[in-house]
Amino acid sequence: MPATIYVGLAVTSHNPSTLAEALMTDVSVEAVAPPALPQGWSSVDIGAGVLQGSAAHASGVFTIEGAGRDIWGTADELRYTYTQATGDVDIVARVDAIQKVDAWTKAGVMIRGTLSAGSAQAMMLASPGKGLAYQRRPADGAASVHTSGGSGTAPSSS
Numbered sequence: 001m002p003a004t005i006y007v008g009l010a011v012t013s014h015n016p017s018t019l020a021e022a023l024m025t026d027v028s029v030e031a032v033a034p035p036a037l038p039q040g041w042s043s044v045d046i047g048a049g050v051l052q053g054s055a056a057h058a059s060g061v062f063t064i065e066g067a068g069r070d071i072w073g074t075a076d077e078l079r080y081t082y083t084q085a086t087g088d089v090d091i092v093a094r095v096d097a098i099q100k101v102d103a104w105t106k107a108g109v110m111i112r113g114t115l116s117a118g119s120a121q122a123m124m125l126a127s128p129g130k131g132l133a134y135q136r137r138p139a140d141g142a143a144s145v146h147t148s149g150g151s152g153t154a155p156s157s158s
Contacts, residue, residue: 001113001120007091008041008082010110010123011053011066014102016077019051019065022107022154026094027062029083040083047077047117055081062093064107071106071125071135072144075117080110095126095154103129107154113140126154 007029013020043055043064051067068077091109098107108125122136132149 001111004084004086005089006080006082006110006112006115007085007089008080008110008112009062009064009093009108010071010078010080010125011064011098011107012068012071012076012078012105013066013099014068014070014104014106016049016051016067016069018101019053019067020101020105020107021063021065021097021099023096024062024064024093024107025060025096026092027060028093029085029089029091041081042083043079043081044115045078046080046115047075050077050079053079055079061096070104071110071121071123074137074141074143076119076121076137077117078106080112080115082112098126098128098154100128103127105129116140124149126152128153 053066055064066079106125110123112121118141131151134147
């Protein structure tokens, strides 16, 4: 991945015509090496033809609505709420709730190289029907890789 990466929270409904809502609390991002993280978060829909999602934050809770076919394959469709970081970084979030639009609706923490759909990325996710997983795309445009994290679901710490 490039020197400056995107660090944030991702949601996809696994259904391009229906938004899925996820609530995430106890979110923290800590740069392991200087410089410190810049202040401020942004939110964007990633992928072609994604239904417009939204993101809000109040009292320590991120509420994110996102749609898209999936975070998988060689290109993703999702709502991504992020900040930027340089160097090593840790991201932790508790996924308190995920609306089950599909068994593979996903919510969790994600690090991406860019905001393009085919970007290299890594995600630790909770899914209402498929449990916990570590999924990643090791290089831009490469196929995604899946490692099961067990049968848990929200609430869960990613």
